[in-house]
Amino acid sequence: MPHAYTHTNWPIAAAMIQYPNILPDGSSVQDQKPEEWAATLREVTEAGFTEIDPTDSWIRLADLRPERLERFAACVAEAGLTMPGLSTARRSVIDPERADDNLAYSHRVIDTAARLGIKEVSFGLFYPLTDAQKKALWFWTAQGTTSPDDPAVWNKAVSRIRELARHAQEVGLGLSLEMYEDTYLGTADSAVRFVQDVDHPCVGINADLGNLVRLHRPVEHWASMMQKVAPFARYWHVKNYYRTEDASTGMVVTAPAPLEFGVISYRAAIRMALAHGFASAFLVEHYGGDGLSVSATNRDYLRRILPR
Known part of the structure; x- marks a missing residue:
């Protein structure tokens, strides 16, 4: 199947997970002056990026006033960046306390993306970090909130995502659902079942x-998971981890790794997705250290292995 992109122009966006929303002085990125936004965006450009995902853990574009949103978009353009995707984090539409607010927010995200010419949005069903996760060096080593094993809640999630999908389709967007532990997209089998239950053409799997x-627990081999989800792959967050397992004790230890060095072979994973017609943007992420610079090496690795 022919692809719209090659290794030279495939959109590969910088994630902004290394930039917090709350600044050291207690103020918020939401309230920064445009020149302060521009200074952050300049760092992204200087790292060699031509695309950015203004991830909402950094700035909630959907909550900016229209004139501020226009100014932000101007800053992005002035930095020489484009925005192929817009990702949300920890704003589940079945959150026990914030479900309705998160649903309304998700609709605003779709409208905001459409207004800015962004073509893909990513939603997830994962929850805010627990206190234990906030205290841990790596938050994934502490247990987070688990989606209930309740068909009624599953059906509510399916219904709400389908509602968002209809909205996304109306404004010409694709919708990607992020795989994340202990949610209804927490395994490959469950993610596929969930997307099939949503049953909407613009919905795929991140x-x-x-x-x-x-995770410091047994998980399905990455290649087996990828084979299952590859036919449904859309806007794709990519990052990698070192993982070692001691078969004699069951001990598992993981740590963030640059994309080409971790346990997942993205050369093989991307081939699987391409075989099913994957033609969406990538978002490169990395936790710890200089996340932006490692993300830049991840981008360069992708350019080496993408189709020519």
């Missing part, structure tokens, strides 16, 4: 296998 292979 095959963020890194979220799963980093």
Whole structure:
């Protein structure tokens, strides 16, 4: 199947997970002056990126006033960047306390993306970090909130995502659902079942296998997971982890790794997705250290292995 992109122009966006929303002085990125936004965006450009995902853990574009949103978009353009995707984090539409607010927010995200010419949005069903996760060096080593094993809640999630999908389709967007542990997209089998239950043509799976292979517990082999989700892959968050397992004790230890060095072979994973017609943007992520610079090496690795 022919692809719209090659290794030279495939959109590969910088994630902004290394930039917090709350600044050291207690103020918020939401309230920064445009020149302060521009200074951050300049760092992204200087790292060699031509695309950015203004991830909402950094700035909630959907909550900016229209004139501020226009100014932000101007800053992005002035930095020489484009925005192929817009990702949300920890705003589940079945959150026990914030479900309705998160649903309304998700609709605003779709409208905001459409207004800015962004073509893909990523949603997830994962929850805010627990206190234990906030205290841990790596938050995934502490137990987070688990989606209930309740058919009624599953059906509510399916219904709400389908509602968002209809909205996304109306404004010409694709919708990607992020794989994440202990949610209804927490395994490959469950993610496929969930997307099939949503049953909407603009909905696919954000095959963020890194979220799963980093867990200090048994997980399905990444290649087996990728084979299952590849036919459904859309806007894709990519990151990697070192993972070692001691078969004699059951001990598992993981740590963030640059994309080409971790346990997932993205050369093989991307081939699987391409075989099913994958033609969406990538988002490169990395936790710890200089996340932006490692993300830049991840981008360069992708350019080496993508189709020519």
